Amino acid sequence: MLGCVRQLLVTRMVAPSVFIGTMLAHLASDKDLRTMVRAAPSRIPAAAEEYLRLYTPYRGMSRTPTRDVVIGGRLIRKDEPPALVYTSANRDERVFPDGENFVLDRPNLREAIQFGAGIHACPGAPLARMMLVLTLEELLAATTNFSVAGEILTARWAEWGTRSVPLAFTGRE
DSSP: OHHHHHHHHHHHHTHHHHHHHHHHHHHHHOHHHHHHHHHOGGGHHHHHHHHHHHTOSBOEEEOOOSSOEEETTEEEOTTOOOEEEHHHHTTOTTTSTTTTSOOTTOTTGGGOOBTBOGGGOOTTHHHHHHHHHHHHHHHHHHOSEEEEOSOOEEOOTTBOSEEEOOEEEESOO
16 A cells, blocks of 8 residues: 555656656757657657657556466466566567657557556546646747757656756757
8 A cells, every 4th residue: 555655646746857857858869859749749749658658757566466377478476576667568679669769650659558557557647648748849839949958867766767857948940
């Protein structure tokens, strides 16, 4: 129970800032992508989804099996909790070809598990997606160009991503 409460608090308070910084660091380094989504804002939701797959901010969770089970040919014993690492699962080449790279309009994005799945799906996922799309829309509408302007600091456990991304906003691209 304590783990579930902690996860809800961390993902609500910390994951958005960690993720947004990571997303903007990537976008700052990819002029072609910035130009494309700025010219076609209808593609921003697809970009946000691919960023969520590639840079899933919450590392994962574990569950404790109540009986021995075999998953993917591996025995998982009762009471020995395996860890599900979202960032690894969302880059699995068997599911996401070229999984280590950003691919706009990836055809199978709904197979990503950045917000869990099934009965363990995050109830805040629709709100998080809306917030990330709005962040990109507003940033791209309000700026002409931006770049990373200093050292990027990375987050520590339990989140994966950045904790500081200094950006410089300059003239037209």
